[in-house]
Amino acid sequence: MKTQKAENWCQCHLADQVLSQLLEKVDAEVAEKCRQEGCQYCSGHLHRADYRRKPRGLPEQDRKREEEVFRDSFCCAQEGCRKRHTPPSVRFLGRKVYWSPVVVLVSAVRHGITPQRLRALRESLGVDRRTVERWREWWLQAFARSSFWQAARARFLPPIDPKALPASLCEAFGVDRRDRLLELLKFISPVTTGSSPWSRSL
Numbered sequence: 001m002k003t004q005k006a007e008n009w010c011q012c013h014l015a016d017q018v019l020s021q022l023l024e025k026v027d028a029e030v031a032e033k034c035r036q037e038g039c040q041y042c043s044g045h046l047h048r049a050d051y052r053r054k055p056r057g058l059p060e061q062d063r064k065r066e067e068e069v070f071r072d073s074f075c076c077a078q079e080g081c082r083k084r085h086t087p088p089s090v091r092f093l094g095r096k097v098y099w100s101p102v103v104v105l106v107s108a109v110r111h112g113i114t115p116q117r118l119r120a121l122r123e124s125l126g127v128d129r130r131t132v133e134r135w136r137e138w139w140l141q142a143f144a145r146s147s148f149w150q151a152a153r154a155r156f157l158p159p160i161d162p163k164a165l166p167a168s169l170c171e172a173f174g175v176d177r178r179d180r181l182l183e184l185l186k187f188i189s190p191v192t193t194g195s196s197p198w199s200r201s202l
């Protein structure tokens, strides 16, 4: 990835309020579809059982809303089933505290920029060094070995370099454009939930 350019679009995306609104809308649509489909186990009705989240690293203007952020989730209303359904998300990458664009983009530019610039970027988002290293491990281990990625990687030609994840994936998607970043976040969303029958179908 081109150093200076990558750093620029990384910072642009992370300050972009339109992006955060778009992601919220995508999550709401996916959640509504999930609710309408009903329970994947018994076809019962689903009731809302959202999780309150306090994602870090949101764009400046959104930070005051941190208290009002929820991860969509549902429980089956049927006695004896009650299974939880947490739809895939483009905002929350599993239980990670930072919202998805930060985990993707900071991990991606980590190698392309000087240590000083990486530190400045981390500090502007309040991310410590060990957190970035943990994300790196997650991409190379958990993500790269997930059944999702094992199946999905075949779609890419030329193949994605697994050792350069997620930078190689960002490059393949061309995430300097907002809509392409959104596509990437949608693409990886099956790995964002453990309780999802959807991830099994992918």
Ligand SMILES: [Zn+2]
Pocket (backbone or CB within 6 Å): 039, 040, 041, 042, 043, 044, 076, 077, 078, 081, 082, 083
């Ligand atoms: Zn059910």
